[in-house]
Amino acid sequence: xxxxxxxxxxxxxxxxxxxxxxxxxxxxxxxxxxxxxxxxxxxxxxxxxxxxxxxxxxxxxxxxxxxxxxxxxxxxxxxxxxxxxxxxxxxxxxxxxxxxxxxxxxxxxxxxxx
Numbered sequence: 001x002x003x004x005x006x007x008x009x010x011x012x013x014x015x016x017x018x019x020x021x022x023x024x025x026x027x028x029x030x031x032x033x034x035x036x037x038x039x040x041x042x043x044x045x046x047x048x049x050x051x052x053x054x055x056x057x058x059x060x061x062x063x064x065x066x067x068x069x070x071x072x073x074x075x076x077x078x079x080x081x082x083x084x085x086x087x088x089x090x091x092x093x094x095x096x097x098x099x100x101x102x103x104x105x106x107x108x109x110x111x112x113x114x
Contacts, residue, residue: 005111013104019097026086030076036087038071047075049082056085 036047036056045056056075074088
């Protein structure tokens, strides 16, 4: 019983820390700021970078933001690769990372107490 719980705790912690690190790297790399606009008819946010239009598909859950048509969001993108972005108003990946990390640490502690 100890080994499966330890493995499960390590996996949850690892995934959580990975999400936190991934978000922090995005914040470091995505230094250019622009405005995104919600287009609810096709479930997208759009933004422009270097004169080109990019789309953020909200259906994948990555933004965690529910908006009305035409709502504005702040988008930070990587000037070397404008397809890499994060939406400033969204903290979904950070929340998921923190929750997974906490659950993982709790499971690890319990596995060593048993």
